[in-house]
Amino acid sequence: xxxxxxxxxxxxxxxxxxxxxxxxxxxxxxxxxxxxxxxxxxxxxxxxxxxxxxxxxxxxxxxxxxxxxxxxxxxxxxxxxxxxxxxxxxxx
Numbered sequence: 001x002x003x004x005x006x007x008x009x010x011x012x013x014x015x016x017x018x019x020x021x022x023x024x025x026x027x028x029x030x031x032x033x034x035x036x037x038x039x040x041x042x043x044x045x046x047x048x049x050x051x052x053x054x055x056x057x058x059x060x061x062x063x064x065x066x067x068x069x070x071x072x073x074x075x076x077x078x079x080x081x082x083x084x085x086x087x088x089x090x091x092x
Contacts, residue, residue: 009034013042017052017063018089
């Protein structure tokens with residue numbers, strides 16, 4: 001079971017990643033107004049829950065959002081995380 005909700009820093013981090021799949025942890029931390037260590041923890045939570053896949057490209061990470069997965073706070077509903085991201089971050 002997932003221990004985070006979409007309307008949290010985890011969801012905001014997903015929005016950062018949706019806007020730029022090569023976003024740096026430093027940039028996520030700045031956008032969320034948290035430390036880089038907290039941003040790392042949030043991104044790790046998202047990866048462990050299966051909502052993102054991290055791929056190493058040289059010295060950087062590239063993230064792929066698993067848009068087909070359901071919202072963590074409503075796994076029994078039909079709404080996928082990708083649908084919410086399309087509304088909140090058009091063009092992603």
